[in-house]
Amino acid sequence: MVEQQVLKQIPITKVQPEEARTNKGRQIGIMGGTFNPVHIAHLVAAEQAMTKLRLDEVWFIPDNIPPHKDAPLTSARDRAAMLDLATRDNPRFRVKLLELFRGGVSYTVDTLRYLKENAPENEYYLIMGSDQVNSFHTWKEPDEIAKMATLVGIRRPGYPQDPQYPLIWVDAPDIRLSSTAIRLSVKTGTSIRYLVPEKVREYIKEKGLYLD
Ligand SMILES: Nc1ncnc2c1ncn2[C@@H]1O[C@H](COP(=O)(O)OP(=O)(O)OP(=O)(O)O)[C@@H](O)[C@H]1O
Numbered sequence: 001m002v003e004q005q006v007l008k009q010i011p012i013t014k015v016q017p018e019e020a021r022t023n024k025g026r027q028i029g030i031m032g033g034t035f036n037p038v039h040i041a042h043l044v045a046a047e048q049a050m051t052k053l054r055l056d057e058v059w060f061i062p063d064n065i066p067p068h069k070d071a072p073l074t075s076a077r078d079r080a081a082m083l084d085l086a087t088r089d090n091p092r093f094r095v096k097l098l099e100l101f102r103g104g105v106s107y108t109v110d111t112l113r114y115l116k117e118n119a120p121e122n123e124y125y126l127i128m129g130s131d132q133v134n135s136f137h138t139w140k141e142p143d144e145i146a147k148m149a150t151l152v153g154i155r156r157p158g159y160p161q162d163p164q165y166p167l168i169w170v171d172a173p174d175i176r177l178s179s180t181a182i183r184l185s186v187k188t189g190t191s192i193r194y195l196v197p198e199k200v201r202e203y204i205k206e207k208g209l210y211l212d
């Protein structure tokens with residue numbers, strides 16, 4: 001597939017799916033998303049969950065085709081490259097491209113099955129904003145997901161906390177921000193400085209993303 005060939009060309013050093021096999025016996029936070037683009041609320045949520053739950057790492061997993069959203073117009077390569085730029089300064093943040101390599105619709109249950117098969121010693125914590133927490137019961141095989149991972153919720157302004165499954169809430173500063181808002185700001189010429197890491201802002205500018 002063209003997208004996967006393109007992906008292989010990007011200089012990202014820490015995203016090989018095979019890495020799952022070498023990271024044994026640790027507490028791993030999983031944060032899935034479209035990350036179109038990654039913004040500071042994603043990073044703050046991940047850092048707060050990682051430190052408050054004493055996780056070893058957080059793995060950011062960009063989806064290929066999100067199950068409950070229109071497919072992103074921004075290429076997987078750009079979304080992954082921005083995630084890489086955003087997480088480079090934190091050795092405990094990792095970017096995993098397994099959903100992009102798998103292709104198709106990115107169901108979380110498939111991702112966790114892959115991780116449990118390849119690194120069964122790790123314990124997985126699925127980190128979600130409260131919008132995702134509230135719709136989690138509508139996901140594919142939520143019972144199976146809940147068996148394979150501990151569910152972790154981060155409050156998100158504008159979304160009530162209404163979980164249908166047991167989960168751990170992690171307190172984090174409320175940040176009323178979304179990738180949609182970032183895309184709209186770029187399109188309308190409003191500054192996104194400090195809303196995304198500086199290198200992500202430069203990447204968006206250099207590539208002319210989100211202008212139309
Ligand atoms: N402001 C926020 N506060 C807390 N969690 C957030 C926030 N923004 C996103 N998240 C969480 O981060 C994960 C990935 O989100 P996603 O990539 O869909 O970002 P988004 O900003 O919601 O994107 P979009 O606006 O394109 O729908 C989800 O679990 C989501 O709930």
Ligand SMILES: O=C(O)c1ccc[n+]([C@@H]2O[C@H](COP(=O)([O-])O)[C@@H](O)[C@H]2O)c1
Binds near residue numbers: 031034061109138
């Ligand atoms: O598996 C599912 O049925 C499912 C349904 C909705 C969302 N998800 C996952 O939730 C994460 C955030 O989704 P999104 O749509 O906000 O990018 C992403 O990893 C999706 O794959 C997963």
